[in-house]
Amino acid sequence: MKPSLLLTAPLLFAALTGCAGIDYAKSNYGGLPQQQFTASNGQSFQIIDNPQRNRLMIGPGGGGATQGFVKGLAGGLVATPPVVYRDAAEQFLRSTGRNCTARDVTAIMDPRYEVRYTCMGGRTNQDRLLGPAQ
Numbered sequence: 001m002k003p004s005l006l007l008t009a010p011l012l013f014a015a016l017t018g019c020a021g022i023d024y025a026k027s028n029y030g031g032l033p034q035q036q037f038t039a040s041n042g043q044s045f046q047i048i049d050n051p052q053r054n055r056l057m058i059g060p061g062g063g064g065a066t067q068g069f070v071k072g073l074a075g076g077l078v079a080t081p082p083v084v085y086r087d088a089a090e091q092f093l094r095s096t097g098r099n100c101t102a103r104d105v106t107a108i109m110d111p112r113y114e115v116r117y118t119c120m121g122g123r124t125n126q127d128r129l130l131g132p133a134q
Helices: 003-030 064-075 082-095
Strands: 034-038 044-051 055-061 099-107 112-121
Touching: 003 034, 003 044, 003 055, 003 112, 034 064, 034 082, 034 112, 055 082, 082 112
Parallel strands: none
Antiparallel strands: 034 044, 044 055, 055 112, 099 112
């Protein structure tokens, strides 16, 4: 195999998967509100929740991309592990009054992840005080 083909194939694959990720994000999260959320560790995230599908898309908030770029300049890019996104997603869901657990975390397009979640028994006690839904 030619050296130029060895270099071109991975770039082409990355470009195609990037387009697929964008299309997936648009079809599953397009038109839904984007929210800023700060986790207990102080890290900021952008979240788009799709409660009808029990999924949310999460990525770095605010200066997340800039922070990663600066880290890259300082001595190697350090990717945020998916577990950080999972934990932040669960904290976000609890902040909305839902008792939910993340089932899995899947990369959609770097650095955006989809978190699929399962919720148990409706809302937490704070919402039950409001009375029955009408």
